[in-house]
Amino acid sequence: MGIISLCVNGPTAKTSGAEKCALIVLPSALSSNNSLSQDFFAILLIAAEARAGTNTLTSDSVIASASTVHPTAAYIHVPFCAHRCGYCDFTVVAGKDHLAGEYLRALEIEIRSLEQPRPVQTLFIGGGTPTHLDAGHLQRLLALATAWFPLDAGGEFGGGEFSVEANPVGLDAEKFDILAAYGVNRVSLGVQSFDRQVLEVLERDHDRAQVEAAVALLRRRIPNVSLDLIFGVPGQSLELWRETLARAVALRPAHISTYGLTFEKGTAFWSRRAKGLLQQVDNDLEREMYALAIDELPRQGFEQYELSNFAQPGFRCRHNETYWAAQPYYGFGPGAARYLDGRRETNHRSVSAWMARVLSGRSPVGEVDILDPADRARETLVVGLRRAAGVDQAAFRQTTGFELEEVAGAAIARHCEGGLLERTATGIRLTREGRFLADTVIVDCL
Numbered sequence: 001m002g003i004i005s006l007c008v009n010g011p012t013a014k015t016s017g018a019e020k021c022a023l024i025v026l027p028s029a030l031s032s033n034n035s036l037s038q039d040f041f042a043i044l045l046i047a048a049e050a051r052a053g054t055n056t057l058t059s060d061s062v063i064a065s066a067s068t069v070h071p072t073a074a075y076i077h078v079p080f081c082a083h084r085c086g087y088c089d090f091t092v093v094a095g096k097d098h099l100a101g102e103y104l105r106a107l108e109i110e111i112r113s114l115e116q117p118r119p120v121q122t123l124f125i126g127g128g129t130p131t132h133l134d135a136g137h138l139q140r141l142l143a144l145a146t147a148w149f150p151l152d153a154g155g156e157f158g159g160g161e162f163s164v165e166a167n168p169v170g171l172d173a174e175k176f177d178i179l180a181a182y183g184v185n186r187v188s189l190g191v192q193s194f195d196r197q198v199l200e201v202l203e204r205d206h207d208r209a210q211v212e213a214a215v216a217l218l219r220r221r222i223p224n225v226s227l228d229l230i231f232g233v234p235g236q237s238l239e240l241w242r243e244t245l246a247r248a249v250a251l252r253p254a255h256i257s258t259y260g261l262t263f264e265k266g267t268a269f270w271s272r273r274a275k276g277l278l279q280q281v282d283n284d285l286e287r288e289m290y291a292l293a294i295d296e297l298p299r300q301g302f303e304q305y306e307l308s309n310f311a312q313p314g315f316r317c318r319h320n321e322t323y324w325a326a327q328p329y330y331g332f333g334p335g336a337a338r339y340l341d342g343r344r345e346t347n348h349r350s351v352s353a354w355m356a357r358v359l360s361g362r363s364p365v366g367e368v369d370i371l372d373p374a375d376r377a378r379e380t381l382v383v384g385l386r387r388a389a390g391v392d393q394a395a396f397r398q399t400t401g402f403e404l405e406e407v408a409g410a411a412i413a414r415h416c417e418g419g420l421l422e423r424t425a426t427g428i429r430l431t432r433e434g435r436f437l438a439d440t441v442i443v444d445c446l
């Protein structure tokens with residue numbers, strides 16, 4: 001099926017041209033334990049590929065926004081995990097906990113390049129598994145993050161959102177107290193499944209009881225808990241997926257993310273599939289699984305506000321909404337990306353390269369993508385299409401200086417005709433069928 005995968009993991013990005021191409025043709029989704037959408041970056045990489053062609057649009061009036069508006073969102077990437085799961089393509093190191101002190105030293109140097117603290121409305125610490133850090137290092141990380149990115153209580157939403165990704169294993173009472181003490185008010189928990197066999201295939205080290213215990217612990221002081229789930233896992237039936245959805249709903253989280261598993265080049269899953277040791281779920285079943293999520297979760301009170309994300313009223317992930325609105329953001333840590341003044345920079349994905357560069361006073365940036373007004377307009381369109389509400393024509397004009405029709409008129413007309421897009425009173429959005437084929441629409445709009 002054609003949903004572009006929403007993997008989570010903070011704004012980290014892939015780097016090779018081959019991977020960029022693969023992102024266009026792979027089927028859907030995947031994920032790990034966090035919240036920034038890797039599929040968001042998949043879109044940006046597809047856009048970068050498209051820019052290898054020509055930009056012919058021009059506009060005189062465009063984009064004051066990126067150069068005059070300070071980011072209201074900051075992301076920090078923590079690469080440590082207990083084990084590298086076979087499907088994981090994120091910037092992660094396993095079995096290298098002894099690097100945590102040097103990582104934090106490098107992170108502080110990188111963040112200090114800002115010269116002064118920057119108040120934000122959303123702060124997101126993702127990974128990796130931030131809560132894999134021991135209590136002392138976790139405390140040091142949160143002290144650094146909150147000193148440099150104080151939450152702007154006067155923001156549009158009347159208080160900031162401070163998210164941390166966590167896994168059910170290793171989140172003990174001491175770490176939980178540290179999260180709460182530093183004002184973390186949203187935790188994204190990497191559950192993936194409640195089924196023992198599915199968790200085994202994914203190489204996850206927790207079980208259902210540990211998920212339930214972690215949710216109960218978090219609930220005591222952090223009511224905004226999000227659960228990440230994966231479908232399309234080899235051996236997973238529709239019934240097992242239905243059961244996982246039901247168990248997730250029964251825990252009454254504020255938010256649920258559902259990602260289809262993808263096989264990324266370079267992962268253990270990729271080579272095991274090539275050797276015939278792993279059988280990919282067929283497209284029809286994966287489609288049924290996604291359909292079950294988008295039908296069942298709204299019935300249970302979770303609004304689908306984005307292709308892979310469902311929230312109880314008032315609990316959308318505001319941080320990720322920054323990306324989907326194509327707004328500027330800060331990013332720090334290995335593989336992290338930032339978007340400022342129409343310039344997107346992505347740090348080296350290799351943790352050792354990132355650390356070595358920062359600690360020796362060199363730039364950690366591995367890739368730079370300069371977006372002209374037309375690039376920005378196209379990206380604003382395609383990331384906006386991920387949202388259930390779609391793209392508002394007037395807001396698009398105001399932000400980009402372009403009309404939707406100027407940017408992708410032919411593709412919009414074709415997909416409206418073909419039933420993947422529909423016009424609303426204020427703009428355009430994906431239809432239900434369009435949600436299954438979002439990548440097709442996105443590629444055509446670039």
Ligand code: SF4
Nearest residue numbers: 032081084085088128
């Ligand atoms: S827990 Fe597994 S999937 Fe998640 S970031 Fe770590 S290695 Fe990747």
